[in-house]
Amino acid sequence: MEKNTVARVQEKMEKISAEERITAFREIESCFSKKQALKEAERCLQCINPACINGCPAQVNCKEFIKKILEENFQGALQTILEQNPLPCFTCRACNSEQQCEGNCILAKTGDSIAIRALERFVVENSELKNLNASTSKNNVAIIGSGPAGMAAAIELKKIGVKGKIFELQGNLGGLAINAIPGYRLPKKTAEEQIKWMQGQGIEMEKNFKIGEKKTLSEMLPDFDAVLIATGESQAKKLDANGKELEGIFYWNDFLEKYCHGNGKQGKGKKCVVVGGGDTAMDCARTALRMEYGVTIAYRKNLEFMPCRKKEYNEAIEEGIKFEYLLSPQEFLGNKKIEKIKFQKLEIKKEEFVPTGQTIEMDAELAILAIGQEFDETVFRASMLQGKPLKEGICSTELHGVFLAGDAINQQKTIVHAIQSAKNAVKEIQQFLKDKKQRNEKPEETGLNRHDVLLGA
Numbered sequence: 471m472e473k474n475t476v477a478r479v480q481e482k483m484e485k486i487s488a489e490e491r492i493t494a495f496r497e498i499e500s501c502f503s504k505k506q507a508l509k510e511a512e513r514c515l516q517c518i519n520p521a522c523i524n525g526c527p528a529q530v531n532c533k534e535f536i537k538k539i540l541e542e543n544f545q546g547a548l549q550t551i552l553e554q555n556p557l558p559c560f561t562c563r564a565c566n567s568e569q570q571c572e573g574n575c576i577l578a579k580t581g582d583s584i585a586i587r588a589l590e591r592f593v594v595e596n597s598e599l600k601n602l603n604a605s606t607s608k609n610n611v612a613i614i615g616s617g618p619a620g621m622a623a624a625i626e627l628k629k630i631g632v633k634g635k636i637f638e639l640q641g642n643l644g645g646l647a648i649n650a651i652p653g654y655r656l657p658k659k660t661a662e663e664q665i666k667w668m669q670g671q672g673i674e675m676e677k678n679f680k681i682g683e684k685k686t687l688s689e690m691l692p693d694f695d696a697v698l699i700a701t702g703e704s705q706a707k708k709l710d711a712n713g714k715e716l717e718g719i720f721y722w723n724d725f726l727e728k729y730c731h732g733n734g735k736q737g738k739g740k741k742c743v744v745v746g747g748g749d750t751a752m753d754c755a756r757t758a759l760r761m762e763y764g765v766t767i768a769y770r771k772n773l774e775f776m777p778c779r780k781k782e783y784n785e786a787i788e789e790g791i792k793f794e795y796l797l798s799p800q801e802f803l804g805n806k807k808i809e810k811i812k813f814q815k816l817e818i819k820k821e822e823f824v825p826t827g828q829t830i831e832m833d834a835e836l837a838i839l840a841i842g843q844e845f846d847e848t849v850f851r852a853s854m855l856q857g858k859p860l861k862e863g864i865c866s867t868e869l870h871g872v873f874l875a876g877d878a879i880n881q882q883k884t885i886v887h888a889i890q891s892a893k894n895a896v897k898e899i900q901q902f903l904k905d906k907k908q909r910n911e912k913p914e915e916t917g918l919n920r921h922d923v924l925l926g927a
């Protein structure tokens with residue numbers, strides 16, 4: 471598990487008690503008051519070489535926005551953040567700041583880093599988003615996927631005067647920020663308000679539009695100057711075990727999509743077992759707990775290896791979730807509906823986790839499998855290089871005019887990394903459009919023929 475470098479920062483964010491929070495999906499953390507924000511901003515050393523900026527994957531100038539808070543110029547502070555991060559409404563709630571800006575703050579060495587994420591939240595809630603420039607360029611870009619990467623790309627394109635239109639497979643917009651991150655950490659209305667603001671800026675969004683089904687990439691390309699694929703990685707890694715078809719067994723994506731903002735308390739008196747040890751497992755477990763299930767997390771290694779954030783683990787423990795280690799699911803038992811999960815017990819031998827030959831059974835009326843995420847390869851034909859970019863570290867693909875951003879290409883699957891890769895993709899698209907203009911390409915020379923060949927259209 472990650473080292474908690476900034477334990478005292480956690481204490482500064484006011485949280486509702488564990489007893490109260492498990493009764494509903496109400497947001498756990500509350501925003502700093504003006505007095506708290508000014509007091510915290512005053513502690514910033516305004517370092518000559520601020521490590522917090524490099525600690526932020528989007529390179530937000532934390533030093534500068536904190537200075538503006540001290541000057542009580544909250545609107546100016548927001549503008550500083552927006553220069554690098556078009557979606558602070560998400561990052562101020564969901565960033566893993568202990569490992570990023572705050573973890574790099576010079577005061578982290580004393581265990582008392584500046585609470586940068588809490589200050590960002592204060593700024594977001596005490597200022598307002600201003601209108602973006604009107605689109606000036608004739609170029610238009612199709613953005614596939616409305617998650618943080620697609621949203622960030624649409625805003626960044628608009629900043630440079632280019633029109634981006636979002637196409638989303640789902641009936642709602644926002645990607646995992648709305649369909650997976652539970653409301654007690656990231657309220658649904660945060661994404662809804664951001665989307666409303668974007669639509670008010672003239673950014674078009676079309677729902678229920680699956681690329682690959684409604685239209686193929688090659689069918690889209692003649693209508694757009696470039697296409698950005700920001701389809702994420704929201705498929706669940708599957709488990710092949712006997713009984714997997716029983717009712718009451720969910721993969722994390724289906725479960726969270728249905729329940730992450732609360733949807734009934736059907737768990738009273740029932741047991742839920744969540745299989746996994748990452749942040750997604752914690753979110754599933756804490757969501758099920760709020761539905762009144764008695765919840766146990768079963769992880770195949772031991773606590774030391776559990777990949778979730780320490781903050782999430784601590785909060786899960788406070789809320790009453792039980793943990794069982796060294797268990798690997800073998801079979802689901804029940805009659806139509808799941809009743810038990812049979813686990814193989816594991817032990818550590820020469821640093822390997824190996825089966826002991828013994829099994830145990832755990833009661834479960836609900837089983838949630840959170841053992842990993844995958845890119846949806848069916849979105850593209852195999853010729854799309856399975857969604858891989860041309861070279862590591864860039865967003866261009868071997869398809870001329872087609873770019874990738876977000877979880878679909880990122881090693882680190884977080885909102886702030888999705889935002890940064892969208893910024894990178896927009897820079898590459900801008901260069902591509904500039905080159906295209908210079909060459910004054912005719913349609914036959916755009917590579918469209920090459921697309922058609924690659925996509926088998």
Ligand SMILES: Cc1cc2nc3c(=O)[nH]c(=O)nc-3n(C[C@H](O)[C@H](O)[C@H](O)COP(=O)(O)OP(=O)(O)OC[C@H]3O[C@@H](n4cnc5c(N)ncnc54)[C@H](O)[C@@H]3O)c2cc1C
Nearest residue numbers: 564615617618619639645646681701702876877883884885
């Ligand atoms: C349970 C959970 C909790 C998380 N918690 C955090 C957190 O606290 N902090 C954090 O920073 N990150 C967190 N993450 C990660 C974060 O949500 C992702 O890194 C981020 O959403 C990635 O953004 P994206 O736009 O690349 O992809 P997504 O958010 O997955 O959005 C992709 C969008 O593309 C759409 N799409 C897919 N295929 C098609 C198609 N063929 N046609 C049209 N549209 C399509 C999808 O429906 C989706 O809306 C969490 C993830 C999960 C699963």
